[in-house]
Amino acid sequence: MSAAALVGSTAPASFAADGPRGVDPAQTQRQARDAIRAVNADMRRNYAALKSELIKRLGPVIIVQNDATGGKYFLVHNGETISEQPISEIFELAKSIAHIPLGIFSVLAPYLNKRVPAQHTDDIDPHDLEMVAFKGPETDGWIQPLQDFAKTITTARQKLEAADLPAKLQASSTHILDGALKFIDDAVKRRSFDMKSFEDFSGSVYGDIRTNMYHAAKVQIAGVKDIMTRWKAKVGDRAWKDLYVVVLSIWTTSVLNQNSIIIEHHMDQEQVDTHLIDLSTAQLPDDPVFIALDNLARIVQDNIAAEMVFPVDQDIADALKGKQDLLSTEIEDQLGTGTGAGTGTGASAAVAADQAACPFHKKKAPRAAAHVNA
Structure with missing residues (x-):
């Protein structure tokens, strides 16, 4: 009997x-x-709702926004947020003078010859140089902006002694300033420059730049040690063990970041790998505390979700915990570049077969520290 007949229909569907x-x-x-x-969509709404509530409960957390002064520090603990800039002015002053060669380069770079010099054939990408040297040496548009920069350098040189810098830092800064002014004066008089003439100048002040770097690093280490010691006393030893630290920096300084290197020495050493988080950003955020806590909330809830959602596969669980995309292992397997046997064809299958035949294929390598970039 049809379904239509069962409900009393006189005509079949x-x-x-x-x-x-x-x-x-x-x-x-x-x-x-x-x-x-x-x-x-519903999953994402539920996930966002959990994250929003979790943000209010995170702590203790130290957030560091890297900047030209050595870093602004925030402590989030027991519903309170306090902030300090703990690094001595010497950090900013020493780096300011050390950046002079980079400042001159930034003016001159568009006017470089697009041809890679023989001494740089192994270390400069020709295409990179061509893109940077977008104006070429046929124009002297660099002269006025270089003279403008020279005025700024001259003022700094005239007032350097009154800045009351440590003697060795003052001496190295003097040499950098004088060397820069001489290079600019010579280039303007000739109305020409080249990569070699610039490198002769920059190479001549390299030792002085290193001296300035030494003084910047010294005061930064002291400043971070001081604030971490004071905040540890405020938080207490028991809570400090579970401290999270999120260091925000632009991508180019996110690996071996200066603050991270120092901070890790003041954390519980058993927690450093999972609780010190280097968060790279396209640019420094206007609200570093929210950005840090928003990302940290994702990390914390994913740490728990990973074990509950993937209880039968620790590798995938660890991927959810860290910066590895969940599909990365499967994609590598299908491309024949991963550690799984895969089911691809052609070259991928051949690679997979070689991996499967290897007696060490299933052996797990130690995982790196789970620092997160987002």
Whole structure:
């Protein structure tokens, strides 16, 4: 008996081969797929709601925003947020003078010859040079901005003694300033420069730059030690053991970041690998505390979710905990570049077969510290 007869219908339902007549198959498909997408949308709303509540409960957390002064520090603990800039002015002053060769380069770079000099054939990418030297040496548009920079350098040189810097830092800064002014004066008089003449100048002040770096590093180490010691006393030993530290920096300084290197010596050493988080950003955020806590909340809840959602696969669980994309292992396997046997064809299958035959294929390598970039 038909289903229609069971409910008292006198006419059987009429179906086309691919579904009920009068229904657009494409529309049906869209609706079905939208229903599936709704699952992910709801998941994301639930995930965001959990994160929003968790942010209010995070602590203790130290957040560091790297900047030209050595870093601004925030302590989030027991619902309170306090901030300090603990690094001596010497840090900023020493680096300011040390940056002079980079400042001159920034003016001159567009006017470089696009041809890589022989001494740099192994270390300068020709395409990179071509892109940076976008104006070329045929124009002297560099002269005025270089003279403008020279005025700034001259003022700093005239007032250097009154800055009351340590003697060795003052001597190295004097040499950098004088060397820069001489290079600029010579280039302007000739109305020309080249990579070698600039490198002769920059190489001549390299030792002085290192001296300035020494003084900057010295006061930064002292400043971070002081604030970490005081904040540890404020938080207490028991809570300090669970301290998270999030260091925000732009991508170019996110590996071996100066603050991270110092901070790790003042944390519980058993927690450093998982609780010191280097967070690279495209630019320094206007609200570093929110950005840090928002990302930390993701990390903390993912740490728990990883074990509960993937209880039968520790590798995938660890991927959810860290910066590895969950699909990365599967993609590598299918491409034949991962550690799994995979099911690909051709070259990928050949690689997978070689891996499967290797007796050490299943051996796990030690994982690196789970610092997170986002």
